[in-house]
Amino acid sequence: AQTVTQSQPEMSVQEAETVTLSCTYDTSESNYYLFWYKQPPSRQMILVIRQEAYKQQNATENRFSVNFQKAAKSFSLKISDSQLGDTAMYFCAFMMKGGGADGLTFGKGTHLIIQP
Amino acid sequence: DSGVTQTPKHLITATGQRVTLRCSPRSGDLSVYWYQQSLDQGLQFLIQYYNGEERAKGNILERFSAQQFPDLHSELNLSSLELGDSALYFCASSESANNEKLFFGSGTQLSVL
Numbered sequence: 001a002q003t004v005t006q007s008q009p010e011m012s013v014q015e016a017e018t019v020t021l022s023c024t025y026d027t028s029e030s031n032y033y034l035f036w037y038k039q040p041p042s043r044q045m046i047l048v049i050r051q052e053a054y055k056q057q058n059a060t061e062n063r064f065s066v067n068f069q070k071a072a073k074s075f076s077l078k079i080s081d082s083q084l085g086d087t088a089m090y091f092c093a094f095m096m097k098g099g100g101a102d103g104l105t106f107g108k109g110t111h112l113i114i115q116p
Numbered sequence: 117d118s119g120v121t122q123t124p125k126h127l128i129t130a131t132g133q134r135v136t137l138r139c140s141p142r143s144g145d146l147s148v149y150w151y152q153q154s155l156d157q158g159l160q161f162l163i164q165y166y167n168g169e170e171r172a173k174g175n176i177l178e179r180f181s182a183q184q185f186p187d188l189h190s191e192l193n194l195s196s197l198e199l200g201d202s203a204l205y206f207c208a209s210s211e212s213a214n215n216e217k218l219f220f221g222s223g224t225q226l227s228v229l
Contacts, residue, residue, distance in 0.1 A: 033216045044118070045206060045220035091159065098214045103149055103161035103174055 002027045002094050006107035013082055014115050020067075021077045021110050023092030030054075031097035034068065034075045035104070040088040048090070051075065053097075079112075087114045119143065122207050122221035130229055134195040137224045141188055141209030147171070148190040149210075149218060150182055154203035165190055166213040194226070202228045 003026045013019045025034070036048040051059045051068050058066050063083075067076045079086055092107040119142035129135055141148050150162040152175075161174035165184035176182075179197075184190040194201060204225050208218040 035216075042222070043204060043225075044222050045208075047217070047219075050216070093159075095216050097216070103164055103172060104151070104159075104218065105161070106159035108158045 002029070002032075002096070002105045004092050004094050004105050004107035006090075006092055006110050008110045009108070010111040010113070012113040012115060015082060015084060017082055018078065018080045019082055019112065021079075021090050021092075021112065023075045023077070023107055025073050025075065025092070025094050027073070027094065027096075029096050033095045033097065034066075035093040035095070036064070036066070036075075036077045037091045037093060037106075038086075038088045039091065039109075040085075045091075049077065082114045084114050084116060086112060088112060118219040118221065120207060120209050120219050120221035122205075122224050124224060125222065126225045126227075128227045128229065129197060131197055131199060133197050133228075134193065135197065135226065137192040137194070137205050137207075137226075139190045139192070139207030139209075139221060141190070141207075142219055145209035145211050145219070146188065147210045147213050147215065148184055148188070149208040150176075150190070150192050151206040151208065152203045153206060153223070154200075157203075159206075162192070164213075171213055197228045199228050202226055 032053045034051045038046045063080045089109045094105045121140040147166045162176040164172040182192045204223045208220045
């Protein structure tokens, strides 16, 4: 079974700063997807960014980018020019290509607080 | 708005009772997933249905069951409820069985008293 570890339970930064959230995972598979989901106080799970394991290039979505290190099994999320609306729980998640019996495997989450 | 609808938003019940949570997937999506989010266990995958058939099973208790109907909506049935079943239950949908792009509903908050 796959595991996903987020070692930072909570982080706090000032508005407009850059912040990096860490995630490591463990798998013996070679074809998989990695995700970052955001869960604001509304509880909605929102997909922030997705990375396909076979792609070397790091995914980016506007202010959000990842640093994917496949050999190290590391998948960090960088948020540039942070905004108050970025305050939320952030979950790193893993899914085998083709789904698999585990569906999405989530980490425990990092509570990110953006201070004004 | 993800297009995935879950009802009810909140549910309060007593131990030993049975409840049904409902999920309507996005239009056109054939696959439905159920997840449980609790403080101690985090987010856990329960079960997946694709086009009416069970496709994958995760950490779903025997007291829990689910089904997907011909109109593709899904129901999660929780019986003999215990205090520890209190959690946020999410439904997510995707176009196909193997599609990694999941769209989540806003969840049903279950409180067992």
